[in-house]
Amino acid sequence: MILDPDRLPILETERLRLTPLAAADAGRLFPIMGDPEVMAYWDIAEVDDPDIVAAIVQAQVADMAAGRAIYWSMRTLADGVFLGSCDLSEIDGWNRRAEVGFMLGRDAWGQGYALEAMRSVVAFAAAAGLRKLAARTHLGNLRSEALLEKLGFVKEGLLRGHILKDGERRDCRVFGLLL
Numbered sequence: 143m144i145l146d147p148d149r150l151p152i153l154e155t156e157r158l159r160l161t162p163l164a165a166a167d168a169g170r171l172f173p174i175m176g177d178p179e180v181m182a183y184w185d186i187a188e189v190d191d192p193d194i195v196a197a198i199v200q201a202q203v204a205d206m207a208a209g210r211a212i213y214w215s216m217r218t219l220a221d222g223v224f225l226g227s228c229d230l231s232e233i234d235g236w237n238r239r240a241e242v243g244f245m246l247g248r249d250a251w252g253q254g255y256a257l258e259a260m261r262s263v264v265a266f267a268a269a270a271g272l273r274k275l276a277a278r279t280h281l282g283n284l285r286s287e288a289l290l291e292k293l294g295f296v297k298e299g300l301l302r303g304h305i306l307k308d309g310e311r312r313d314c315r316v317f318g319l320l321l
């Protein structure tokens with residue numbers, strides 16, 4: 143996959159518009175990343191400092207400029223409400239693979255938005271020449287597992303004690319999808 147950082151893709155679905163994440167989106171992501179329920183199965187705990195979210199978004203924008211990832215902000219097509227973000231990261235052009243990620247504010251859960259967004263991200267990845275997608279979930283993240291399985295991902299393995307969070311080691315599950 144050759145990613146042109148000057149021509150990052152905008153994706154549209156029936157109900158959603160996905161546009162490349164911008165620094166200005168940090169303020170919209172802050173309340174989402176500050177929610178302990180959203181962050182329960184994330185590698186880091188909820189964030190209570192807007193500067194940290196701004197630094198995370200800045201790093202993501204830099205990753206896009208370097209051609210290593212695409213992060214999209216997710217908005218409703220009808221009224222432009224910001225719902226969250228999703229991404230292709232760790233893009234490995236040689237092996238034609240990448241990792242997927244997704245995060246929605248809690249108000250947006252349970253409406254099929256993540257599935258709709260990720261279907262278009264998977265289709266984009268396939269059209270761009272990627273042949274393998276991976277995802278890593280913390281054990282117990284049942285909503286994410288259900289979403290990945292609806293997208294056709296299968297369980298590939300278990301990473302024991304992979305993440306250190308709140309003083310405890312957490313196991314992670316690896317999911318994969320061959321395109």
Ligand SMILES: CC(C)(COP(=O)(O)OP(=O)(O)OC[C@H]1O[C@@H](n2cnc3c(N)ncnc32)[C@H](O)[C@@H]1OP(=O)(O)O)[C@@H](O)C(=O)NCCC(=O)NCCS
Nearest residue numbers: 180244245246251252253254255256257278279285286289
């Ligand atoms: C993971 C996450 C994005 C999943 O969100 P979600 O809304 O559950 O996912 P989906 O888009 O697949 O929606 C499925 C739900 O929408 C419902 N739904 C309603 N309308 C729908 C429609 N038109 N199409 C499909 N599903 C629909 C389904 O019945 C299902 O509801 P249920 O969970 O009550 O059974 C969300 O839980 C999240 O942001 N979690 C925190 C961040 C996180 O852990 N990210 C992943 C790290 S690996």
